[in-house]
Amino acid sequence: MAAHTQTADAARSPRIESATIETLETGGLVSLPGHPFRLTAGEEALLTPAHADGRSKNISLSPAGREVRGAAADGAADALAGLMDRYADWARTLVLQIAPGYADALERGRTSYRSRGAEESAASPRKDDRRLHIDAFASQPTGGRRILRVFSNINPAGEPRVWNVGESFEAHAGRWLAKVRRPWPLEAWALQRLGLTRGRRTPYDFLMLGLHDKAKLDGAYQQSAPRRRVSFPAGASWIVFTDSVVHAALAGRYALEQTFYLPVEAMADPSPSPLRILERLTGRRLA
Numbered sequence: 001m002a003a004h005t006q007t008a009d010a011a012r013s014p015r016i017e018s019a020t021i022e023t024l025e026t027g028g029l030v031s032l033p034g035h036p037f038r039l040t041a042g043e044e045a046l047l048t049p050a051h052a053d054g055r056s057k058n059i060s061l062s063p064a065g066r067e068v069r070g071a072a073a074d075g076a077a078d079a080l081a082g083l084m085d086r087y088a089d090w091a092r093t094l095v096l097q098i099a100p101g102y103a104d105a106l107e108r109g110r111t112s113y114r115s116r117g118a119e120e121s122a123a124s125p126r127k128d129d130r131r132l133h134i135d136a137f138a139s140q141p142t143g144g145r146r147i148l149r150v151f152s153n154i155n156p157a158g159e160p161r162v163w164n165v166g167e168s169f170e171a172h173a174g175r176w177l178a179k180v181r182r183p184w185p186l187e188a189w190a191l192q193r194l195g196l197t198r199g200r201r202t203p204y205d206f207l208m209l210g211l212h213d214k215a216k217l218d219g220a221y222q223q224s225a226p227r228r229r230v231s232f233p234a235g236a237s238w239i240v241f242t243d244s245v246v247h248a249a250l251a252g253r254y255a256l257e258q259t260f261y262l263p264v265e266a267m268a269d270p271s272p273s274p275l276r277i278l279e280r281l282t283g284r285r286l287a
Contacts, residue, residue: 004027004029017099018268020099021098021099021101021268022269024098024239025273027169027245028245029165030239030240031236032236033236033237035236035237036152036235036237037087037154037237037256039154042079043082046080046113047156047254049115051072051115053070053071053072054072055070056069057070057114057129058070058112058113058116058257059084059113061081061088061111063110065088068080068084084112084256085111087111087258088258091111091150091152091260092108092260094237095148095150098239101266101268102148102262102266104266105262105263105266106148106260107145107261107262108259109140109258111257111258111259113255113257114254115254117253118130118161118162118249119250126216126217129248130248130249130250131215131216132166132221132246132248133212133215133247133248134211134212134243134244134246134274135242135243136205136243138209139197139198140197140198141199141200141202141205142243143202143204143287144202144273144287145261145263146243146261146273147259147260148240148242148259149241149258149260150238150239150260151232151237151238151239152237153234153235153237153252153255155252155255156254157234158233158234159252160231160251160252161231161236161249161251162230163229163230164229164230164247164248164250165228165245166226166227166248167225167227169272170277173211173274173277173278175221176210176211176214176215179210179214180207180211182206183201188201203284204274204275205287207278207282207286208274225246227248229250244273264276
C-alpha cells in the first residue's frame with residue numbers, strides 16, 4: 001500500500017498534533033498548503049537557473065551556513081546563502097509546530113535550492129530522482145538516524161511540484177533485502193579512511209544504500225511498482241521522513257528543501273523506523 005498523505009494545519013489541538021506525528025512516523029506525508037515560505041523582494045531575483053553551475057542538480061548550503069555548493073561564479077552565492085539560511089530557520093520552526101517533542105534532538109543538515117526542473121534528465125539512473133527510491137546518502141552515513149525533510153514549492157508562475165509516492169517501507173525492504181550485497185571486511189573503515197564518507201557506515205547504512213540503488217537501477221520495478229501521484233501547488237510546504245517514504249520527483253521547478261536528522265529514540269514511537277524494521281527483518285542489530 002502506498003504511503004498516506006495528511007493535510008494539516010500547524011496550529012492544532014493536542015489530539016490532531018498526535019495524529020499528525022503518527023502520520024509522519026508511520027510512513028506518511030504531511031502536506032501544509034497554507035504555509036508558504038515567503039520570499040523577500042531581493043530574494044525573488046534569485047528565481048532563475050542562471051545562478052546554478054549547470055553541473056549540480058541543486059544549490060546547497062552546509063549545516064553551519066558557511067559553504068555553498070552548486071552555485072555559478074556570478075557573485076550571487078552570498079544572497080543564495082542568505083535565502084537558504086533563512087529557510088532553514090523557518091523549516092525548523094515549522095517542524096516544531098508539528099512535533100514539538102523533537103526540539104532537543106533535531107539536527108540541521110544541508111539546505112537545498114532547486115531551480116532546475118525535476119523533469120530534466122539526470123546524469124545516471126542512480127542520481128535520477130524521477131525514479132522511485134528511499135533516501136540514503138552515500139557520503140553521509142546516518143547510523144540509523146531518521147532523515148526528515150521539509151519541502152516548499154516557491155514557483156513564481158504557479159506551477160505545481162509533482163511526486164509519485166510508492167509502497168510501504170516494509171514492503172519495499174522485503175522486495176530487495178535478499179539482493180543487497182554484504183559489505184566487504186574493512187570496507188566501512190576504508191571508506192572513512194579515504195575520506196569517501198563523513199563517519200563510518202554501519203550495517204544499517206549499507207543496507208539502506210543497497211535498497212536505494214536496487215530500486216533505482218531496476219527498470220522493470222520502475223515501470224510496474226505501485227504508486228500514486230501527489231501534486232503540491234505553488235506556495236505549499238510538506239514534511240516527510242524520506243528514508244521511509246518511497247518517492248520520486250516528477251515535475252516542478254523552484255523548490256527549497258531542508259534536511260534534518262533525528263535519532264530514532266526521539267520518535268514518539270521508534271518501531272516503524274527503517275532501523276527497527278530492518279533489524280526485525282534481518283534478526284540482527286544494525287547500528
